[in-house]
Amino acid sequence: MVDQQKDTEQKIMDAAKEVFQQKGMTGARMQEIADKAGINKALLHYYYRTKEKLFDKVFEIAFSIFIPRMQEIMLSEKPVFEKIEFFIENYMDLLTKHPYIPIFVINELNRNPQILVNIFEKNIDIKENKLFEKIDAQIQAEVQKGIIKPIDTRNLMTNVIGLIVFPIAARPIIQGIMFENDKKQYDAFLKQRKDFVKDFIINSIKP
Amino acid sequence: MVDQQKDTEQKIMDAAKEVFQQKGMTGARMQEIADKAGINKALLHYYYRTKEKLFDKVFEIAFSIFIPRMQEIMLSEKPVFEKIEFFIENYMDLLTKHPYIPIFVINELNRNPQILVNIFEKNIDIKENKLFEKIDAQIQAEVQKGIIKPIDTRNLMTNVIGLIVFPIAARPIIQGIMFENDKKQYDAFLKQRKDFVKDFIINSIKP
DNA sequence: TCTATCTTTGACCAAATGGTTAAACCAATT
DNA sequence: AATTGGTTTAACCATTTGGTCAAAGATAGA
Numbered sequence: 001m002v003d004q005q006k007d008t009e010q011k012i013m014d015a016a017k018e019v020f021q022q023k024g025m026t027g028a029r030m031q032e033i034a035d036k037a038g039i040n041k042a043l044l045h046y047y048y049r050t051k052e053k054l055f056d057k058v059f060e061i062a063f064s065i066f067i068p069r070m071q072e073i074m075l076s077e078k079p080v081f082e083k084i085e086f087f088i089e090n091y092m093d094l095l096t097k098h099p100y101i102p103i104f105v106i107n108e109l110n111r112n113p114q115i116l117v118n119i120f121e122k123n124i125d126i127k128e129n130k131l132f133e134k135i136d137a138q139i140q141a142e143v144q145k146g147i148i149k150p151i152d153t154r155n156l157m158t159n160v161i162g163l164i165v166f167p168i169a170a171r172p173i174i175q176g177i178m179f180e181n182d183k184k185q186y187d188a189f190l191k192q193r194k195d196f197v198k199d200f201i202i203n204s205i206k207p
Numbered sequence: 208m209v210d211q212q213k214d215t216e217q218k219i220m221d222a223a224k225e226v227f228q229q230k231g232m233t234g235a236r237m238q239e240i241a242d243k244a245g246i247n248k249a250l251l252h253y254y255y256r257t258k259e260k261l262f263d264k265v266f267e268i269a270f271s272i273f274i275p276r277m278q279e280i281m282l283s284e285k286p287v288f289e290k291i292e293f294f295i296e297n298y299m300d301l302l303t304k305h306p307y308i309p310i311f312v313i314n315e316l317n318r319n320p321q322i323l324v325n326i327f328e329k330n331i332d333i334k335e336n337k338l339f340e341k342i343d344a345q346i347q348a349e350v351q352k353g354i355i356k357p358i359d360t361r362n363l364m365t366n367v368i369g370l371i372v373f374p375i376a377a378r379p380i381i382q383g384i385m386f387e388n389d390k391k392q393y394d395a396f397l398k399q400r401k402d403f404v405k406d407f408i409i410n411s412i413k414p
Numbered sequence: 415t416c417t418a419t420c421t422t423t424g425a426c427c428a429a430a431t432g433g434t435t436a437a438a439c440c441a442a443t444t
Numbered sequence: 445a446a447t448t449g450g451t452t453t454a455a456c457c458a459t460t461t462g463g464t465c466a467a468a469g470a471t472a473g474a
Contacts, residue, residue, distance in 0.1 A: 008451080008452090024234075027318065041433085041453095045433060046452080107310060107314050109380060110310050110379060111230070113379040113383070116383045131384075155400060162369045162372075162373030163366060165369075169313055170313055172316040172323060173313070176320070200362075236460090236461075238461080248463090258461095258462065417473090418472090418474100419472085421471095422467105423469090425465090426465080428462095429460105429461085433457085433459100434456080436456105439453090443448080444445100444447080
């Protein structure tokens with residue numbers, strides 16, 4: 001019975017994830033989520049009172065798939081070169097498995113930037129960890145030592161994340177314009193791109 | 208009267224752009240568009256029969272802001288280095304003026320990839336011009352001549368566009384995490400980033 | 415001025431949608 | 445077997461929403 005409960009809640013969550021991530025908050029329909037979960041619509045409201053609360057949960061989970069892994073890599077003791085390689089490898093794999101998430105997150109954050117503040121408040125450790133300050137310190141320290149070229153941390157981070165996220169978020173455009181809409185070619189492109197991005201970034205900061 | 212008509216139609220278009228680009232197809236409300244245009248809701252349907260037709264028009268215009276300029280630059284007679292610099296300069300300016308468009312286009316294309324096919328069919332010249340094939344040919348020719356390093360055209364193009372588009376599409380994240388939500392710092396970042404991206408790309412393909 | 419055509423509006427409609435409720439169901443406890 | 449508590453459902457509700465329509469206004473030509 002407790003088992004059954006967890007099961008229903010989980011079925012709702014899975015269905016909600018799928019529908020919200022593909023159609024967004026405004027495009028999603030409670031009825032569709034209920035159908036996909038194989039339950040009555042009223043049950044949705046029984047477990048998660050409102051559409052918004054259900055959405056928030058989905059968003060939080062989507063977001064939290066990425067943050068802890070990022071923290072782990074960024075706060076480890078490795079040198080910058082290794083961190084970046086590891087980061088690219090890890091996140092391109094992760095995004096290939098969850099291709100809807102970047103556009104979902106970006107889009108909903110655009111619709112309501114407040115969400116980010118709420119998440120920060122809820123997971124204080126994210127803010128407490130001062131992720132950005134720490135990685136900035138390490139990079140500038142290695143710049144001082146001559147291990148890497150002088151570079152602005154914010155620009156570098158934007159580059160790394162952008163090169164990873166963009167081809168997945170903009171898939172319809174890239175697949176449509178560069179690969180005549182051939183999914184296989186696009187997938188192959190993504191696969192080989194991992195090493196390309198690594199080399200690209202590493203080369204750009206090698207002294 | 209003809210003047211008045213154009214005026215009304217234009218007022219509707221302007222309002223529709225604003226609402227659709229900020230809230231997307233599913234989030235936009237016809238009533239809000241009507242209010243913003245200062246007219247009766249029935250007039251929307253008088254000029255553009257349905258919500259979808261109105262949306263299609265808005266999307267097409269948004270998309271066509273970018274394509275012709277891209278064509279012009281790409282098909283010009285300049286060498287690759289110059290083209291890329293010009294492209295980055297132009298598009299970062301353009302996106303700064305229309306920051307909602309990338310996420311709007313990406314998001315709606317994700318919702319319905321068919322739109323892209325429709326646009327190609329409507330503007331046959333885009334497809335006829337074989338934009339990608341031509342720029343690919345030029346790049347590989349310059350690679351052969353040793354003017355630029357060997358590089359895959361698709362990866363290079365993805366990099367250029369990604370580095371331009373990402374920081375604007377992902378503004379809430381970047382501004383939130385890297386600039387403590389300070390809009391002025393973010394704007395300054397975007398401004399200095401233009402030269403940074405140029406150098407970054409140019410350096411990566413310089414022999 | 416009368417008429418025909420185009421533009422604009424207020425009132426209205428049917429369908430969709432998020433949400434509620436009362437009753438049925440079901441498993442465990444006594 | 446009866447009771448209790450959480451779970452699930454069918455039916456229902458109020459509101460929102462895209463869209464329609466008939467009538468009123470405006471405009472230009474005859």
